[in-house]
Every structure is written in C-alpha cells, then in structure tokens.
Amino acid sequence: MRIFVCLLLSCFAAFACANENDEAMKRFTYLMADEQRRQQAYEAGRERAIFCGYCHGENGNSKRPHIPNLASQNPIYLFHAFEQFARGERIDYVMSNLAKNLTMEDRVNIAVYFSQQKVLPSSTASDDPALSSQGAALFKRTCVGCHGQQAQGMETMPRLAGQPGEYIRKALTRFRNNDPARAGSVMVGIASQLSEADIEALAAYLSRLQLTPRQEQASLARIQQTATQ
Numbered sequence: 001m002r003i004f005v006c007l008l009l010s011c012f013a014a015f016a017c018a019n020e021n022d023e024a025m026k027r028f029t030y031l032m033a034d035e036q037r038r039q040q041a042y043e044a045g046r047e048r049a050i051f052c053g054y055c056h057g058e059n060g061n062s063k064r065p066h067i068p069n070l071a072s073q074n075p076i077y078l079f080h081a082f083e084q085f086a087r088g089e090r091i092d093y094v095m096s097n098l099a100k101n102l103t104m105e106d107r108v109n110i111a112v113y114f115s116q117q118k119v120l121p122s123s124t125a126s127d128d129p130a131l132s133s134q135g136a137a138l139f140k141r142t143c144v145g146c147h148g149q150q151a152q153g154m155e156t157m158p159r160l161a162g163q164p165g166e167y168i169r170k171a172l173t174r175f176r177n178n179d180p181a182r183a184g185s186v187m188v189g190i191a192s193q194l195s196e197a198d199i200e201a202l203a204a205y206l207s208r209l210q211l212t213p214r215q216e217q218a219s220l221a222r223i224q225q226t227a228t229q
Contacts, residue, residue, distance in 0.1 A: 020079075020083065020104065021076065021079045021080055021083060023104065024079045024104050024107055024108050024111075025075065025076055025079065025224075027104070027105075027108045028075050028108050028111055028112060028224075029224045031108065031112055032112065032115075032224065038112060041108065041109045041112040041113075042109075042112055042113050042116060044105075044109040045108075045109035045110045045111070045112050045113030045114070046113050048102075048106050048109055048110055048113075049110050049113050049114065051098065052070065052110070055067050055094070056068070056069065056070045057069070057070075057071075059071060059117045059118075059120075060072070060073070060114045060117040060119075061117070061119065061120045062164055062167070065124055065164040065165070065166035065167065066164070066166050066167055066170050067164070067167060068158075068163055068164070068167050068171075069119055069162060069163055069164070070114040070117070071114060071117035071118060071119045071120070071162075072114070072115060072117060072118065072119050072159060072162075072211075072216060072220075073111075073114055073115070073153070073158060073159050074152070074153030074154070074157070074158055074159050074223055075111040075112075075115055075223065076153075076155060076156055076223060077153055077156055077157060077158040077159070078107070078110070078111045078114070079107055079108075079111065080156040081095075081099075081158075082099045082102060082107050083099075085098070085099035085100075086099040086100045086102075089184065090181065090182065091180070091181040092181065115220060118216075119161065119162035119210070119211075120162075121162070121210060122162065122164055122165070122207055124164060124165060124166070124207070125165060125204075125207040125208045126165055126203070126204035126205075126207055126208055128204055131200065131201050131204040131205075132201075132204045132205045132208055133205075134201040134204075134205075135200075135201035135202045135203070135204050135205025135206065136205045138198055138201055138202055138205075139151065139202060139205055139206070142190065143160075143202075146186075147159075147160050148219070150209070150211050150215055150219070151206055151209055152211060152215070152216075152219035153219070153223070154222075154223070155223075159219075160206045160209075161206060161209040161210065161211055162206070162207070162209060162210055162211075163206055163207065164207060165203040165204065165206070165207035166203075168199075168202060168203040168206050168207065169199055169200070169203045172187075172191050172194060172199045172202065172203075173191075173199060175187040175188050175190070175191035175192075176188075176191040176192055176194055176199075178192075
C-alpha cells in the first residue's frame with residue numbers, strides 16, 4: 001500500500017510539473033507573438049538573468065569552457081531544467097538554489113531573453129576537420145532523433161550546436177560514468193556506449209556547429225508549434 005501511495009504521489013508530481021512547463025511555454029509563445037510584449041519580457045529577463053551572466057555570460061555565451069551556453073537555447077528545455085534543479089532531480093550547488101527562487105514568470109522572461117541571443121563562434125572550438133567529420137557521422141547515427149538535425153534541440157532536449165567542447169566532453173563523461181547528479185537521464189544508457197574517441201569526436205563537431213539565421217528562426221518556430229499542439 002505504501003509503495004502504491006508513493007507511486008501515485010510521484011505521478012501527480014510529474015503531472016503537475018508537465019502542466020507547469022506547458023503553461024510556461026504557452027506564456028512564452030504569447031509573449032513572443034507581439035513585439036511590445038516580447039520587448040517587455042526581454043527587458044525583465046535581462047534584469048533577472050544578471051546572476052546567470054556570471055557563469056553563462058551576459059549574452060548567454062559561456063565565460064567558462066566547462067559551463068554551457070544559454071544563448072538560443074531551447075526554451076522548453078530551459079523550463080524543464082529549471083524544474084529538475086528545483087525538485088532535486090538534477091543537482092548543482094548554484095543552479096539548485098537559484099531555480100527554487102525563480103517564479104514561472106521569471107523563468108519565462110529569462111527564456112525570452114536568452115532565446116534572442118546569438119550563439120557566437122567559440123575561440124576554443126576544435127580546428128581538426130577530420131575529427132569533426134567523425135563527430136558529425138556519429139551524431140547523425142546516434143543523436144539526431146532527440147537533438148535535431150542541426151543539434152538545435154527538440155521538445156525537452158537541449159540545443160547542442162555551438163556548445164563549448166569542454167562542456168560536451170564533461171557532460172558526456174558524467175553520463176557515461178552514471179554520475180548520481182544526472183541519475184535517471186536517458187543519456188546514461190546512450191553515453192555508456194561511447195568511447196573516449198567518440199566523445200572527443202562529438203565535442204569537436206558540436207563545438208564548431210553553427211546554424212544559419214534561417215535555421216535559427218525555423219528551429220524556434222518548430223519548438224513553439226510543438227508546444228502549442
């Protein structure tokens with residue numbers, strides 16, 4: 001009986017989380033549809049994201065190679081990540097505490113702000129074309145289904161295009177090693193099949209990958225359309 005109650009409560013919690021993220025995405029889409037609303041949310045998001053800038057950069061381009069970019073990040077992923085940190089499903093000293101203090105409006109405004117920032121080419125991106133080609137082939141075989149053809153992110157999955165190579169290596173290694181801070185992620189099983197060479201190749205490819213302005217616009221439009229269906 002106790003197990004049943006725990007499972008039931010878990011289901012209710014997951015349902016509540018999904019509903020909150022759905023509402024956040026609806027709010028995001030509403031704001032993005034009007035220039036005046038978008039600009040107001042952008043300014044509010046920029047002010048609220050000041051703290052984020054210390055690590056992720058004021059414009060969402062990371063200041064530290066082991067920390068991810070937030071520029072042009074998939075907003076659904078951001079809402080999902082905020083919720084995971086707040087609920088303790090993902091563990092990071094800074095993010096876990098920060099997420100608990102963000103209202104839904106804060107999260108939406110931050111997502112509006114970062115969605116308008118351009119991912120800048122990284123000075124630390126791999127300059128090994130052969131290694132990048134290997135990474136591209138591996139990405140197409142293994143990662144496209146969840147992260148998209150251009151690694152732009154889909155549904156709750158993050159954008160990987162243009163992320164710092166060191167961050168990609170660190171994240172994949174943590175998944176492969178079944179780090180308790182990322183327990184339960186589907187990536188644990190996927191990364192367990194990757195060799196060191198695979199991880200290096202993926203990091204080389206993704207750190208160099210840049211989307212065109214048209215691809216950026218199409219990516220955000222698809223995400224918004226998916227969220228409102």
